Amino acid sequence: MLTKVIGILVNPRKKNIDRLVRKLDDWILGTAPPADFRICTYDSPYIKNNFRKIRTQSDSEIFKDAELIITLGGDGTLLRTINKMKRFDIRMLGVNLGGLGFIADTPPDKLTDHIQNYLEGRFFIDERSQISCYLPETDKKFRAFNDIVIDKAGFARVIQIETHIDTEALNNYIADGLIVSTPTGSTGHSLSNGGPIVAPGARVFVINPICPHSLTNRPVIIPDDMKLKIVVYTEADSFNIYRDGTEQGSFPSGTLMELKRSEHTVKLVKMEHQRFFSVLSKKLHWGEDFRNKNRWTYKKI
CATH class of the missing domain: 3.40.50.10330 (Probable inorganic polyphosphate/atp-NAD kinase; domain 1)
Known part of the structure; x- marks a missing residue:
């Protein structure tokens, strides 16, 4: 043994x-x-x-x-x-x-x-989902356990965040940023930004705009078997992407991001x-x- x-x-x-x-x-x-x-x-x-x-x-x-x-x-x-x-x-x-x-x-x-x-x-195993993010222009790939955050990188003005779910347009956010969280991440940054608390077994993502320039823009919950495509536009030189609070780099206006459920889960011992x-x-x-x-x-x- x-x-x-x-x-x-x-x-x-x-x-x-x-x-x-x-x-x-x-x-x-x-x-x-x-x-x-x-x-x-x-x-x-x-x-x-x-x-x-x-x-x-x-x-x-x-x-x-x-x-x-x-x-x-x-x-x-x-x-x-x-x-x-x-x-x-x-x-x-x-x-x-x-x-x-x-x-x-x-x-x-x-x-x-x-x-x-x-x-x-x-004990029991509490299996949690992750988000996979792919940037085609740079072939950069990473995953997140809690959330992926788009941030305007200190620029004083809002940025434009164009979002599609599969092939369907969702919204064209004018905001300071955007949080895409797993159910686990729903009790983190997204919660402090007015997002809902989601039970970890739910197979969903939370799309939550940060300080949107419209009172009609609210958090949206989507099934995690759908793919999310995001294009970010800014008048500044670049914007930042974070995963689980760690900066992944600065990227130019027009950068495309493709998000989906990761094939890998995390097994928490409880x-x-x-x-x-x-x-x-x-x-x-x-x-x-x-x-x-x-x-x-x-x-x-």
């Missing part, structure tokens, strides 16, 4: 990470779980590499061999790791050392418990209590009463 390889990739900017890695190393030493643990610290100045049971490797070596990759950081760390992946059978578990932690939702104090659950088969709607209501504090009832002035008559 082959030993499971569990990779650990860290955010090297997190100052509070060494204690967590030491605790994990001690747990492995004390319990001897049936797995080979390997870590890429990205030369973090906050981590001392004198581990007893965890082997230090490059991220490329970990991507090659790992069955499960654990990210220590937050949602951004998990996104950057997913965008580096070349294999899509790898399972992902995100530990939140940051703020919201919506997709990287394992608390640090539950890390070893969740690893034990994984090794004992007490514990039974980490179902989407329970996490959603917890992270967004739904159902909580923030009112200070001591200040109420109602009096019985």
